[in-house]
Amino acid sequence: MAKAKSFEDMDLPGIAVHMKWVLALIGAYVLLIATNIALVALAPPGGAVAPAIGLAFWVLWLGFVLASIVAGMFLMLAMRMGIGSIVLWSILMLPFNFLVLIAMYSQASTILKVLGVKSGFFGVSRADRERLMPGRCRRCGYDRSGLAEMLAACPECARVPIVW
Numbered sequence: 001m002a003k004a005k006s007f008e009d010m011d012l013p014g015i016a017v018h019m020k021w022v023l024a025l026i027g028a029y030v031l032l033i034a035t036n037i038a039l040v041a042l043a044p045p046g047g048a049v050a051p052a053i054g055l056a057f058w059v060l061w062l063g064f065v066l067a068s069i070v071a072g073m074f075l076m077l078a079m080r081m082g083i084g085s086i087v088l089w090s091i092l093m094l095p096f097n098f099l100v101l102i103a104m105y106s107q108a109s110t111i112l113k114v115l116g117v118k119s120g121f122f123g124v125s126r127a128d129r130e131r132l133m134p135g136r137c138r139r140c141g142y143d144r145s146g147l148a149e150m151l152a153a154c155p156e157c158a159r160v161p162i163v164w
């Protein structure tokens with residue numbers, strides 16, 4: 001999607017939080033499609049789905065698309081993508097909502113994977129989010145702000161920070 005920027009410029013805890021929302025929306029999308037299929041399947045033969053249910057479905061759908069655009073924007077901002085790409089991807093959300101969400105999620109999880117943080121079905125764990133905070137040890141989450149030496153080994157786990 002975007003050119004890789006320095007990880008230190010990115011809002012890493014923000015990526016972890018916002019990708020959780022993107023993941024939730026992917027789940028909501030699947031649920032919405034399954035509901036739609038069930039409604040069509042359960043409709044009496046030859047009969048249409050009740051108009052009120054059809055309308056409710058479209059309202060849900062609209063809310064879903066809007067939520068996707070908002071969650072996507074937050075995630076792209078956290079990844080420090082340029083304004084041009086953010087606008088472009090937000091517009092692409094309208095016709096290709098699901099695909100854009102998947103692309104964003106995989107982009108964000110790739111960034112975290114490079115940093116050694118796994119994201120599962122429930123996103124990133126709280127302990128992992130702490131490790132992503134600025135000034136924390138990336139292995140154990142120790143708050144390094146009190147250390148005089150920028151590149152001193154972590155007192156907890158002996159990890160030496162890497163400069164990107």
Ligand SMILES: [Zn+2]
Pocket residue numbers: 137138139140141142154155156157158159
């Ligand atoms: Zn450590």
